[in-house]
Amino acid sequence: MMGINNSMSLGGHFTYLVTVFLMIAGLFIVIARGNLIKKLVGLGIFQTSVYLLYIAPGKLVGGTAPILNDAFQVYSNPLPHVLILTAIVVGVATLALGLALTVRIREAYDSIEEDEILERDALADRA
Amino acid sequence: MKNDLILRVMAKLLIPFILLFALYVQFHGDFGPGGGFQAGVILAAAVIFYALIYGHADARKVVPEPLVESMMAIGVLIFAGVGVAGLIFGGNFLDYFVLDQNPVLGQHRGIFWVEVGVATTVSGVMLKIFYIFARRGQVDE
Amino acid sequence: MVMMAITVWLIVRSRNLFSVVVLSGIYSFLMAVVLVAMDAVDVAMTEASVGAGISTVLFLGAMYLCKSEETKPLHKPWLPLGVSVVVGGLLVYGTLGLPEFSDANAPIHHHVVPRYLNDIKKEVDLPNVVTAVLASYRGYDTLGETTVVFTAGAGVIALLRRKRKGSKP
């Protein structure tokens, strides 16, 4: 509820600003951090911010959840919900695969830091 | 953790309710929030909970791994099968209108089976991934 | 939402992977709360069960197999920071063009949705519009989604199944 009140008082674009902040924070983690698991966390944040970006425009103040009932007239937009449900599922599928790859990398290199991995590759190439 | 009495008793109390809740989410998804995907995840969570308290070996006895692996495939086949059933009864692919004389009932039937397929695949995959991670850990340490 | 921003800030700062994972679970829960506030109950339920439940379990499982401390980065993060800020600036510029929050005249409410809301009674007759659209109108997407999950499962098996002795190079 807090989000909604804030967004009302801040001229209607507050939601979008928070979304953008979350998005760049996720992007920053993905680019700047060398740890492979941390990168995946960043990717997750990046994705959830996109969910928010889709869901937020569909909300109507005074509307209810899109479950039909004679007592209500105004509903929030169901279409983004459908799309984002699918996107969440896809996201968790990718996450699982990414973690599996991380585990394999750690077994092959004994490290999950990007810099160390690149170093070891360079060493192996020279040898 | 395996021998903690409180955990074991609480788990025994809770797991049936989690399973029941999963079924509720599955079949009540048409009327309230919920659906196949959420139900599948909750179902998998119940078994994961069991595995955490009683150990992986016991969990594998209750829900054996080959079963889990086939569940993954069967779910997709159920879903695609509903689509092909639409073809066979003379409609387009995934056409639920033709599944019953009454098109609206046909829709209900189609959605029901589709959700069953989704739940089967999702719970199968989640469990399988959990089992595999758990087993890797045992080999490693 | 402010709490979410704080959580994310902590995630960026923290080096202990365990706390990062727990924080991301908290973040998912907060996200689910926000989604409920936005009337997306189905999505919120999924986000809570997936984001806070399954992904945390997966992360912990993976961390059990790897070590849980992040090393200090070798280079200064100015370049990535710059890139992120530029992208953020572009996005803020983009959002200025978006309709106001909760604007009933926005195009998103007029394209296909009225038909979903009005005709669902006689065409599908399920009260939960999200389920109806998901499983029927856009059922093919859901088939694709199920296949994605299946792909991930089979992929994890392919990557992580324990090898028999001697098959390793």
Added chain:
Amino acid sequence: MNLYQHLPALQVVIPLMAAPLTVLLRRRSLAFGVVMIATWVALAISVLLWLQVNQSGTISYAIGNWPPPWGIEYRVDRLSSFMLVLVSGFAAVVLPYSRASIEAEVPPQQHYLFYTMFALCLTGLLGISITGDAFNIFVFLEISSLSTYVLIALGQDRRALVASYQYLIMARSGPPSSSSVLVCCT
């Protein structure tokens, strides 16, 4: 029922159904056979579709019998039918020869999973080419890319793992950002 009319749906669904079948069967020769049949049938369908489009113009197929803006539409025009022939043709040619090389590189109990992934990758690529719905492209893009990560990482070289991981990160950052741009633009 007239099969000829349903070719656009069958084009994607046949390889899609082949994938879980391989997991169920689990024997690698059976899996190979199933995927082989599916691939060649897909090739035949795509050639038929190509001829059909050349004769009678763009085909539109409404999945689930919902008219396009509400449901998902498959659209086969000249370009996409050509892409279909190209993709399934490559798959059909590559598959028989892949058998020998995966026998050399992949541990034997993973062989059937290679074929699963192959079928899924084909499904995804065909789905991307044929669909007329933006979100559907995203879903099928995910199918093909997830299976591609696995196909890359299945090899024995450990650098393949890192390459696959980087591919995953890149590809995952792409769609959300592009889709957010999409939202901002519309």
